[in-house]
Amino acid sequence: MFAIAATTFFSLAQAINFDAEKLLKTITLRFGAQSTQKFHDWQKLVADTRAISNNDQKLQRVNEFFNRRTQFMEDMEAWKQSDYWATPMETLGHGKGDCEDFAIAKYFTLLAANMDVAQLRLIYVKAKLGGPASDITQAHMVLAYYSSPDAEPQILDNLIADIRPASRRPDLTPVFSFNSQGIWAGVSASGSSKSTGTSSLSRWQDLLNRARTEGFE
Numbered sequence: 001m002f003a004i005a006a007t008t009f010f011s012l013a014q015a016i017n018f019d020a021e022k023l024l025k026t027i028t029l030r031f032g033a034q035s036t037q038k039f040h041d042w043q044k045l046v047a048d049t050r051a052i053s054n055n056d057q058k059l060q061r062v063n064e065f066f067n068r069r070t071q072f073m074e075d076m077e078a079w080k081q082s083d084y085w086a087t088p089m090e091t092l093g094h095g096k097g098d099c100e101d102f103a104i105a106k107y108f109t110l111l112a113a114n115m116d117v118a119q120l121r122l123i124y125v126k127a128k129l130g131g132p133a134s135d136i137t138q139a140h141m142v143l144a145y146y147s148s149p150d151a152e153p154q155i156l157d158n159l160i161a162d163i164r165p166a167s168r169r170p171d172l173t174p175v176f177s178f179n180s181q182g183i184w185a186g187v188s189a190s191g192s193s194k195s196t197g198t199s200s201l202s203r204w205q206d207l208l209n210r211a212r213t214e215g216f217e
Contacts, residue, residue, distance in 0.1 A: 066158075072097070085100050126138070
């Protein structure tokens with residue numbers, strides 16, 4: 001049910017680069033001198049994660065970092081907007097955010113740690129509140145990792161501490177997936193889902209532009 005084709009639409013770079021000096025300036029101007037240590041902790045996380053050869057361990061390190069350091073908070077309270085997608089530095093500096101902010105921060109951090117963008121998808125899902133048997137759902141976002149194009153994705157989520165394969169997340173129903181290279185409307189593992197450019201999801205395109213302004217390249 002949850003499998004999503006991990007085929008790619010564009011020629012993909014292996015990782016995302018960043019300008020550390022520019023990122024540090026961005027976060028300190030926005031959130032004050034107390035955010036300097038947060039940035040250095042993040043920078044160390046990236047360096048340490050780059051040195052890890054096992055991708056499962058990379059995922060665990062990054063997932064734990066943000067789940068432990070970020071307080072869940074709805075957008076209206078955190079950002080005074082009804083639906084705001086924070087950049088990685090905004091989430092890091094503020095220390096608060098909703099599900100999109102968790103997933104986006106993990107995505108950028110794993111790319112900075114040299115993980116292939118083809119292996120990562122942000123997935124918009126409907127989450128059943130109270131477990132798989134519940135009839136109450138809400139919009140939610142998670143990060144998925146694919147070890148290969150036809151592999152079962154591993155789900156990184158702020159709702160639970162551990163990373164689980166999609167088959168162990170029956171409470172999540174996928175709607176569409178995307179990354180910085182494309183957007184996939186379907187959820188077929190056959191590869192038949194069509195990808196479009198990121199401009200068709202304006203909120204994501206705006207986020208990518210703001211991240212570049214911060215210092216991500």
